[in-house]
Amino acid sequence: MQTDASLRVLRHPRVFALGDISVSSGGREQPALPATAQVAFQQADYVAWNLWAAINAKPMLSFSYQHLGDMMSLGTTSGAVTLPIPVPPQLSAAVQAAGPLGQLLKAAGVKLSGSYGGGADGVTLEGPLAAAVRRAAYLYRQPTLEQQLRVAGGWAQSASRQLREVLGEAAGRGK
Ligand SMILES: Cc1cc2nc3c(=O)[nH]c(=O)nc-3n(C[C@H](O)[C@H](O)[C@H](O)COP(=O)(O)OP(=O)(O)OC[C@H]3O[C@@H](n4cnc5c(N)ncnc54)[C@H](O)[C@@H]3O)c2cc1C
Incomplete structure (x- = not known):
């Protein structure tokens, strides 16, 4: 429409x-x-x-979309998140240069892009950190505490089922 x-x-x-x-x-x-x-x-x-x-015959608002980023899961423990946060080029260059901070962020799956200009993504997260941030964001956006608890409970059940399956397979291989 x-x-x-x-x-x-x-x-x-x-x-x-x-x-x-x-x-x-x-x-x-x-x-x-x-x-x-x-x-x-x-x-x-x-x-x-x-x-x-x-x-009520009042003036209407024009819709304005604010892109907050993109998130996707890659399997159960990995994911990718892009956040349109402006990163000053100096910070991006400093982080990319070999150094303890750059190594630490790389290991955590964090990438900073200094080319952010309104359309590109400034901060990219990959791997388990991205998966955790994605789940935290989904929980945060649930409208009520009850829904937050139900969603978290569903994830916990699913994780425990998968853990039992992995342990069962490992036990089967050990026999
Ligand atoms: C597989 C898949 C993955 C997706 N992943 C993402 C994602 O990761 N991130 C993201 O932002 N978006 C994602 N999307 C898109 C997102 O789901 C939709 O953009 C969003 O749900 C749109 O919301 P809506 O309210 O317009 O429609 P819907 O959520 O589809 O809600 C419409 C509702 O109306 C009901 N309905 C339909 N016809 C009638 C009728 N005649 N009478 C009464 N009720 C009716 C339907 O049953 C449904 O509940 C995904 C979509 C799909 C299919």
């Missing part, structure tokens, strides 16, 4: 659309947005506010 900047469906002023089903009519300053949960999540606040504003 094509929407205007306030996420109202074009030619249907009483209908708003967000998430995967919505396509912003955009304009040169507003490129097409990806069909991701991050976009849907941010649009939800605007649609809620604009619905209230439409009902």
Whole structure:
């Protein structure tokens, strides 16, 4: 559904659309947005506010997307995270130079890119650190404590099942 900047469906002023089903009519300053949960999540606040504003004849807000980065899991204990955090070129160069800090960050799976200019990713995490950061971010974004506990409990159950399987296989090989 094509929407205007306030996420109202074009030619249907009483209908708003967000998430995967919505396509912003955009304009040169507003490129097409990806069909991701991050976009849907941010649009939800605007649609809620604009619905209230439409009902109460108040001015509506134009949706503005703020990219917070990308995260993905790679197996159960590894992942990749990119964060659009500006990194001063001097800091990036200093970290890349051989030295204890550079070695430490490399071992932890942290990369800094000094070429950040609004579109590129400034900080990249890889490996177990990225997996941990991804899970922490998912937990943090759960709307209620109950959901946080349920999600964490699900992960703990899954980890314990996998551990039992690994130990069972190891015991089987030892016989
Ligand atoms: C495999 C996969 C992996 C993904 N991974 C990521 C990721 O890592 N990060 C990320 O940001 N995004 C990811 N996405 C995209 C993300 O899931 C979507 O962008 C996001 O869920 C969109 O939210 P939404 O509310 O628009 O739609 P949905 O989450 O699809 O919600 C729509 C809801 O409406 C319900 N519905 C449909 N028709 C009707 C009807 N007629 N009546 C009543 N209810 C109805 C559906 O059952 C559904 O619950 C992934 C998508 C897929 C498929």
